Each structure stands twice: as structure tokens, then as C-alpha cells.
Amino acid sequence: xxxxxxxxxxxxxxxxxxxxxxxxxxxxxxxxxxxxxxxxxxxxxxxxxxxxxxxxxxxxxxxxxxxxxxxxxxxxxxxxxxxxxxxxxxxxxxxxxxxxxxxxxxxxxxxxxxxxxxxxxxxxxxxxxxxxxxxxxxxxxxxxxxxxxxxxxxxxxxxxxxxxxxxxxxxxxxxxxxxxxxxxxxxxxxxxxxxxxxxxxxxxxxxxxxxxxxxxxxxxxxxxxxxxxxxxxxxxxxxxxxxxxxxxxxxxxxxxxxxxxxxxxxxxxxxxxxxxxxxxxxxxxxxxxxxxxxxxxxxxxxxxxxxxxxxxxxxxxxxxxxxxxxxxxxxxxxxxxxxxxxxxxxxxxxxxxxxxxxxxxxxxxxxxxxxxxx
Amino acid sequence: xxxxxxxxxxxxxxxxxxxxxxxxxxxxxxxxxxxxxxxxxxxxxxxxxxxxxxxxxxxxxxxxxxxxxxxxxxxxxxxxxxxxxxxxxxxxxxxxxxxxxxxxxxxxxxxxxxxxxxxxxxxxxxxxxxxxxxxxxxxxxxxxxxxxxxxxxxxxxxxxxxxxxxxxxxxxxxxxxxxxxxxxxxxxxxxxxxxxxxxxxxxxxxxxxxxxxxxxxxxxxxxxxxxxxxxxxxxxxxxxxxxxxxxxxxxxxxxxxxxxxxxxxxxxxxxxxxxxxxxxxxxxxxxxxxxxxxxxxxxxxxxxxxxxxxxxxxxxxxxxxxxxxxxxxxxxxxxxxxxxxxxxx
Numbered sequence: 045x046x047x048x049x050x051x052x053x054x055x056x057x058x059x060x061x062x063x064x065x066x067x068x069x070x071x072x073x074x075x076x077x078x079x080x081x082x083x084x085x086x087x088x089x090x091x092x093x094x095x096x097x098x099x100x101x102x103x104x105x106x107x108x109x110x111x112x113x114x115x116x117x118x119x120x121x122x123x124x125x126x127x128x129x130x131x132x133x134x135x136x137x138x139x140x141x142x143x144x145x146x147x148x149x150x151x152x153x154x155x156x157x158x159x160x161x162x163x164x165x166x167x168x169x170x171x172x173x174x175x176x177x178x179x180x181x182x183x184x185x186x187x188x189x190x191x192x193x194x195x196x197x198x199x200x201x202x203x204x205x206x207x208x209x210x211x212x213x214x215x216x217x218x219x220x221x222x223x224x225x226x227x228x229x230x231x232x233x234x235x236x237x238x239x240x241x242x243x244x245x246x247x248x249x250x251x252x253x254x255x256x257x258x259x260x261x262x263x264x265x266x267x268x269x270x271x272x273x274x275x276x277x278x279x280x281x282x283x284x285x286x287x288x289x290x291x292x293x294x295x296x297x298x299x300x301x302x303x304x305x306x307x308x309x310x311x312x313x314x315x316x317x318x319x320x321x322x323x324x325x326x327x328x329x330x331x332x333x334x335x336x337x338x339x340x341x342x343x344x345x346x347x348x349x350x351x352x353x354x355x356x357x358x359x360x361x362x363x364x365x366x367x368x369x370x371x372x373x374x375x376x377x378x379x380x381x382x383x384x385x386x387x388x389x390x391x392x393x394x395x396x397x398x399x400x401x402x403x404x405x406x407x408x409x410x411x412x413x414x415x416x417x418x
Numbered sequence: 419x420x421x422x423x424x425x426x427x428x429x430x431x432x433x434x435x436x437x438x439x440x441x442x443x444x445x446x447x448x449x450x451x452x453x454x455x456x457x458x459x460x461x462x463x464x465x466x467x468x469x470x471x472x473x474x475x476x477x478x479x480x481x482x483x484x485x486x487x488x489x490x491x492x493x494x495x496x497x498x499x500x501x502x503x504x505x506x507x508x509x510x511x512x513x514x515x516x517x518x519x520x521x522x523x524x525x526x527x528x529x530x531x532x533x534x535x536x537x538x539x540x541x542x543x544x545x546x547x548x549x550x551x552x553x554x555x556x557x558x559x560x561x562x563x564x565x566x567x568x569x570x571x572x573x574x575x576x577x578x579x580x581x582x583x584x585x586x587x588x589x590x591x592x593x594x595x596x597x598x599x600x601x602x603x604x605x606x607x608x609x610x611x612x613x614x615x616x617x618x619x620x621x622x623x624x625x626x627x628x629x630x631x632x633x634x635x636x637x638x639x640x641x642x643x644x645x646x647x648x649x650x651x652x653x654x655x656x657x658x659x660x661x662x663x664x665x666x667x668x669x670x671x672x673x674x675x676x677x678x679x680x681x682x683x684x685x686x687x688x689x690x691x692x693x694x695x696x697x698x699x700x701x702x703x704x705x706x707x708x709x710x711x712x713x714x715x716x717x718x719x720x721x722x723x724x725x726x727x728x729x730x731x732x733x734x735x736x737x738x739x740x741x742x743x744x745x746x747x748x749x750x751x752x753x754x755x756x757x758x759x760x761x762x763x
Binding site: 072088133137140143155245253257340343 | 548552562
């Protein structure tokens with residue numbers, strides 16, 4: 045004990061009997077450590093196991109043990125910070141408690157649970173939360189489409205300006221209505237491998253990239269996002285003008301709608317997310333910019349995951365099903381049904397949890413207050 | 419007047435040490451973040467340095483390329499000309515480059531191989547659970563942060579930004595400079611996810627130095643007067659020195675370590691008035707004993723509420739009790755908006 049230190053005033057002489065272990069100076073803090081070391085090591089082992097193999101690695105007994113060990117370590121740390129001067133020990137406890145804190149209060153939901161709550165709640169919820177932005181994005185897209193339509197109908201040379209050659213693929217005012225119909229709208233199905241694997245893949249990757257850009261470029265106050273939406277709208281409008289002029293208007297609308305109701309929905313959602321990103325950046329509202337962005341980011345994460353799902357569907361509709369269903373009424377019916385299904389899903393699902401956190405928890409105001417750093 | 423001179427020098431040195439300590443405390447304050455656990459204990463986190471994050475990113479990028487290469491090697495077994503193999507190739511590249519970070523961070527709770535190697539970790543900025551949506555959100559921007567500046571996507575003429583490589587360069591500089599421009603060192607994705615990257619290295623526990631003395635015959639014993647001179651700061655410097663000596667003596671650099679230890683022990687002897695000469699082989703033992711005895715005294719002081727920060731300060735009784743802020747909090751932080759620096763100097 046420390047007290048004994050002061051009794052040993054006499055310096056040991058060379059002739060003295062060697063001091064045994066019992067007589068050696070034992071610090072209170074060393075004793076403290078000796079009594080708890082084992083449980084810290086055990087905690088470390090459980091954390092390592094958890095980190096290596098995920099939450100399912102712990103059996104029931106271990107899962108019960110973890111919080112207890114964590115609490116013991118936390119109380120050790122509280123004592124150590126105030127009474128122990130062994131820096132190595134205190135730093136070890138600091139980092140052990142940090143790891144344990146992250147493990148104990150870490151992710152508590154499996155991926156499956158997240159997926160179900162995503163489909164039942166957070167996706168449609170995040171779509172509803174972005175009503176204004178969706179309206180703006182849709183307006184941009186459709187106004188641009190109308191503009192493209194009017195421009196090309198009044199002046200055919202505008203078509204080549206508005207439709208990039210790799211999208212036009214030879215379809216322009218020089219081609220006859222019969223060519224457009226045979227090689228474009230009612231081109232024969234190219235076979236399973238070419239359509240459902242190759243082409244679908246290409247479409248998905250391409251559209252995914254565009255949508256991710258639509259969202260990410262929102263960081264520049266949403267201006268590039270708006271430009272992307274406008275450009276896409278103009279192209280669609282120009283295409284419509286071409287087919288209208290060749291007397292294929294309804295066929296074209298049907299051809300576009302079978303996948304377009306899904307794909308354009310995805311583009312508009314991604315665009316809306318990008319516009320909202322820009323808006324939150326410029327006008328964070330009453331909160332700090334970073335709090336507003338963090339909140340927005342959590343919601344748009346669900347939205348963008350949903351966009352991925354939409355694009356996946358759209359790519360299959362476009363690559364294969366469109367050419368398989370080679371009749372205008374059938375295409376129109378399928379397209380309208382898909383569009384109606386998506387939008388009613390967005391409008392109706394998970395309404396009862398509106399206003400909660402995107403992952404279904406109560407709003408985390410208390411968490412914000414709890415943080416010392418705010 | 420040499421006494422006056424030397425005292426002036428001492429004052430100067432003390433001021434310099436003070437400045438240094440304040441600078442260190444400032445640095446700590448800048449990188450230290452505190453989250454109060456539900457148990458009421460402030461958990462300390464240290465922001466990851468930008469250099470480490472860059473290095474982790476480069477490692478991850480290297481791993482992505484290695485994975486891509488592996489796919490290429492695997493597919494080269496087949497006829498690359500067929501549509502299906504080509505598609506498989508393109509799709510695997512797409513998956514690797516778009517979902518590498520996302521899937522690792524989801525599977526390993528905010529760590530990628532590069533981060534894990536450097537002891538880095540993504541955490542929710544407000545503490546608590548790192549949600550799936552936070553991880554997804556922080557990875558949504560990789561496209562505009564990595565691939566857009568790299569010009570990978572410059573092919574699309576529908577992309578308005580693809581016109582000028584300078585735009586990409588500027589964009590890249592802006593995006594990669596963002597962590598330097600905000601206090602939490604967050605990149606764009608961290609803002610959306612409400613996350614930050616911290617240092618969470620694997621905890622390592624070395625031996626308690628004070629227990630090493632029991633392994634030999636002779637113990638040095640010091641008087642209370644001799645132990646009343648130094649404070650916590652000096653004790654910790656001595657601890658660092660002894661641990662370094664342990665480390666280096668294993669690496670066969672014992673000569674320089676022995677010398678360093680000898681210098682320090684001479685200084686200590688002069689300061690505390692220890693007259694008995696210390697044999698060359700005993701220096702280590704002497705310092706260890708002094709460390710243990712000094713720690714015993716200082717820790718005893720702590721138990722009774724007397725904290726002696728360093729050799730120049732008088733033992734401090736705890737300040738008059740303030741309104742209790744939170745149970746278990748060791749001290750009222752100087753600036754309540756951020757973590758207080760360590761009470762240790």
C-alpha cells in the first residue's frame with residue numbers, strides 16, 4: 045500500500061537481506077489494474093469477434109456479457125481518468141471504451157430488416173418529403189420536352205442540335221416513317237442474351253451513372269442537375285417531334301411509355317434529390333448547414349436506393365420487354381400501369397410513420413442535445 | 419547578478435513551456451470530439467488526420483484495381499469477344515468501382531480495408547448508431563468526388579461539365595480540399611451522412627512499469643521530500659522514456675537508450691539531492707523505482723483531491739464545486755462546446 049512507503053525511511057544497506065516480493069511497493073493503481081485486467085481482455089476479445097464476424101458471431105451468453113463488460117470498462121475508465129497516472133493504462137482504457145461504445149451502441153439492425161423498412165416506409169416517405177423538389181424537377185423536364193417539341197416542329201434543323209448522335213442512332217428527318225417504324229419502334233426482338241443481358245446491363249449502368257451525377261452535382265447549388273434535366277427533356281421532346289412529323293406520334297408515345305414511366309420517374313426523383321441537395325446547401329433553414337445536410341442526406345439515401353431499383357426495372361422493360369410487346373395498345377397499357385403503380389406506391393405506403401426518422405425511429409432531437417459538441 | 423539572470427532564464431523557459439503546452443492543448447482541442455455515452459461518461463474520439471485518410475483511400479483504390487485485375491484474369495479464360503463475357507466484365511467493373519466502399523462500410527461498420535489497416539473508422543457525428551442510411555448517404559457522392567474529377571465519365575456529351583479538363587481539375591481540388599476547410603475534416607459525403615472519420619486504433623496494454631521492480635533484490639527508497647518535487651507532467655515524461663527504453667532495448671539499440679537514461683537519472687539525482695552514486699547497470703532500476711514511488715505519491719494526492727500538474731505548480735485542491743453538470747464527468751470542460759483538453763498536461 046502506498047502508506048507503507050513513508051515508513052521505510054531507512055535506506056537499505058548492502059548487507060540487508062534481499063527484499064521479498066511481499067515487501068515490494070505495490071501501487072493502488074497496479075492493484076486496481078490487476079483486478080480488472082482480465083475483464084478488459086475479455087471485452088476486447090468479444091469486440092474483435094463482433095468486428096470480424098458481425099452481430100451473429102456472439103452467442104446468447106456472450107451477447108449478454110458484452111454490455112456488462114462494457115459498463116465495467118466504462119466505470120474503470122471513469123476511475124482511471126481521475127486517479128491513475130499510468131498513461132499507457134488510461135490510454136488503453138480510453139480506446140477500449142471507444143471501441144466498446146461503438147460496438148454496443150453500433151448497428152443493431154440486420155440488412156434484411158433494413159431492406160424491409162426501406163420498402164415499407166423510408167423510400168415512399170422520402171419521396172413524399174421531397175414533393176416540392178419533385179414538382180420542380182418534373183416541371184423542368186416536361187417544360188424542356190415541350191420546348192424541344194415546339195422547337196423541332198417549327199424548325200427541323202434544331203433536331204440535330206438537340207439529339208446527340210449516339211442517342212439518335214441514325215434516326216432523323218432523313219429517315220422515312222417506314223424506316224423509323226421498322227428499325228426503331230417495332231424493331232424485332234434481338235434475342236434473350238443480347239437484350240436482357242447485354243443491353244439491359246448497358247442501360248442500367250448508363251442510367252445509374254446519370255442519376256448519381258444528377259444527385260451529386262446538386263452540390264453546385266443544383267444548377268448542373270437542372271441542366272441535366274433540361275437536356276434530357278429537350279432530347280425527348282425532339283424525338284417526339286420527329287415521330288409526330290412522320291405520323292408515328294401515338295406509336296412513339298407507347299414505345300416510350302412502357303419503360304419511360306419508370307425511367308423518367310427515376311430521373312425525376314434523382315433530379316429532385318439533387319435539386320433538394322443544392323437547396324439545402326444554399327438555404328439550410330433555421331438549423332446549421334451541416335445538421336440540415338446530414339438530415340437531408342439520410343433521407344436522400346433511401347431515395348437514391350429506390351432510384352436504383354427503378355432503374356433496374358426500367359432497364360429490363362426497355363431492353364427486352366419493349367420489343368417483345370410489339371403492339372402500341374399493349375405498350376401503352378403496360379407503361380401506364382407501371383407508372384400508376386409506382387406513384388400510388390409513393391403516395392400511399394407507410395403514411396402512418398411520416399415525420400419520424402427515415403429509419404423508423406423517433407426524431408433524434410435528444411441525441412443532438414446530448415452531444416457536447418453542439 | 420547571476421542569480422537574477424538565471425531566474426530570468428527560468429522564467430523565460432517556463433513561459434516557453436507554457437506556450438508549448440497551450441499549443442498542444444489547442445491541437446488536442448481541435449481534433450478531440452466528445453460523445454457522452456448513455457452511461458454519462460464522455461467518450462473521447464480523435465479525428466483522423468487527413469494524411470492517414472488519403473493513404474487509406476489510396477490503399478482502397480489499389481485494392482479496387484487489384485480486384486478489377488482479378489476479374490480480368492478470370493474472364494480471360496473465356497472468349498472475351500462474346501457478348502455475355504463482355505457484359506460480365508463491364509458489370510463487374512461497374513460493381514467494383516461503384517459499390518466497393520459502400521459494401522465494405524456496411525459489412526464492417528464504417529471500415530474499409532484501407533481504413534482498417536490505419537485504424538480509422540467512420541462514426542456518426544452525434545454518436546450512437548451508424549445507420550445504414552448514413553453509410554449509403556456518405557457514399558452517394560463518390561461519383562462526383564472521385565470519378566467525375568478523374569474524367570472517367572467525360573465520354574458523355576450530355577454531361578455539361580465534361581467540356582474542359584481544367585474544370586475537372588478545379589473540381590477535384592475543391593472536393594479533395596474540403597476536409598481541410600471544415601473543423602471536423604469532413605468530405606462531401608460526410609456532410610450528407612452526418613458522419614466523420616476518427617482514429618480508433620486497436621487498444622494495446624503494456625506492462626505496468628511499477629510492477630517491474632518486484633523482479634529484483636534491491637529497491638531504492640525515497641524520502642517524501644524527494645518525492646514532493648515533481649508533478650504529473652514529469653512523471654509521464656519519465657514513463658514515456660522508460661517505455662521507449664523497453665522498446666529500443668528489444669531492438670538492440672541499447673547503447674543510446676542507456677545514455678539517455680543515464681542523463682535523465684543524473685538530472686533527477688541533482689534535482690532531488692540524491693547523493694549515492696548509481697552503478698551503470700542499475701540506472702534502469704533506479705529510474706523505475708523512482709517512477710513507482712513518485713507515482714504512488716502523486717496518485718495518493720489525486721485520491722485526496724490534490725493534483726500537482728508539474729514541478730512548478732503547487733498541489734491544487736479541486737476548484738470550488740460547480741453545479742454538477744453530469745454524473746461521471748471528470749471535470750467541467752473549459753469550453754463546453756467542445757471536448758476539454760486532457761487534464762494531464
